[in-house]
Amino acid sequence: MFKSTRLSLTLAALMASAVVQADIEVPLGSTQRVTQLFAFPNNCNVICFRPWTLEQTAEHYLNQSLQRDGYSRAKVSVKSHDGQLTATFSGVPDTYGQPLTTLLDTADLAYQGASKLNSDGKWAYNWYLFLPLGMALENRKSIELLHFPPDYSLTQAQDYLESATTDRWATLLTDNGVPATETPAYQTIIDIAPIAAPSNAGKDLEAVYSYFTDYQTRMVKELSLLPNGALPMVAFGAPVRNWIKQQYGQTVGVLGLAQISPAAGQNVSVLGSNHPSYIWYAADPATYDGNEQKADEAGLKVMGQDLSAACWQAGMGQKPASDPNVLLKACMNTWQVTRKEQTCELFYTSVRKLTPEQANAKCATPPIKTHLKQLKEPAPTPTITAPAL
DSSP states (O other): OHHHHHHHHHHHHHHHHHHHHOOEEEEEEEHHHHHHHTTSSSSEESEESSOOOHHHHHHHHHHHHHHHTTOTTOEEEEEEETTEEEEEEESSOTTTHHHHHHHHHHHHHHHHHHHHHHHTTOOOTTOEEOOOOSSOSSOOOOEEEESOOBHHIIIIIOOTTOSHHHHHHHHHHHHTTOOGGGHHHHOEEEESSOEEBOGGGHHHHGGGGGGGHHHHHHHHHHHHEETTEEOOEEEESHHHHHHHHHHHOOOOOTTOEEEEEEETTEEEEEEEEOOTTHHHHHTOGGGGTTOHHHHHHHHHHHHHHHHHHHHHHHHHHHOTTSOHHHHHHHHHHIIIIITHHHHHHHHHHHTSOOOHHHHHHHHTSHHHHHHHHHHOOSOOOOOOBOOOO
16 A cells, blocks of 8 residues: 555655656747847837847737736747747646747738838838737637737836736726736737827827738737637727628627637627726817816716626626627616616726725716716617628
8 A cells, every 4th residue: 555655655756756847949930030020129229228138029029918818827938940949838838839939820811911111111210010919828718909019118118018008908808807916817918000109199000900800800810719719899980890891791889799700600799898098088178179078078088988888798708608788788778777886986986097085976966976877778789790791
């Protein structure tokens, strides 16, 4: 009995040791390729904001992916040999390299598009090719389709998920029950213009989409379609919703549902939403010639829409088999009918920066109470638009 137990323990130790030692190596490509795809150096103008080597830069983003995939104890090391870079991972499944390889192969298409854009004389001096690095590679819950990343996410933060836009939406997801530590799994972003640019560059970037068609459509297919089903997608802002119409033939308004087919016979549910930063414009008194009452009313409406969209995203991410129509109706009724007082308070605390007590008092004033009563009747049952054939 003692021998058998000791043998079992020895075998268990050997197996555990084998797991620990089973590192995986993922080729990243040539020095030139990694330099292009990892936007290296991320911010160097004589003085480097962060004086990282190419290897350290790649390690930085790959470490972010490990954390956001939930592998908190995993490690990655990037080394260069004979002009080729390799990432060595420990503490991850042996299949972990596959989505990374796929992402980088697709990223090559973005680089080709950006190069053509530049050769055609349409690239701006203050644009940077910035691919969706550092996000969850494996454990994703939903896809966010956005316009372009802000330049400071690259040059200052070196974090694709650090921006006013993504921070606000993460807060709305937590308002809908997603733990703060898990919001990155819901925020796997595809930008239809993979260019970090100043926040006022949106109009100029709308003219470059066609250069990235192959990259955009392959990203949508590869990130949203999984072996066990499709992930829900949220399309943020009018330019993105217009792109859905142009690329997939589907009209999707704010809180409108559609289905697109990134691959034959495989559908993805897409919800239209405001851009996460739209509320700052909608609720700006300057938009209404200084009329604060009108600005508050517009902001409250947008807040209800945004909370409803985040509710749908959270619910579909947690239970992908849910009926998207039924869930959307429930979310709209929650935030625009039964809990509209909480919607009001969240608007005043998050957008107007009032204290909870001040927000509560503001929501209790007669003009706001009257507006809340008129805001929304119980939501009608939305209908999904069938994908174009």
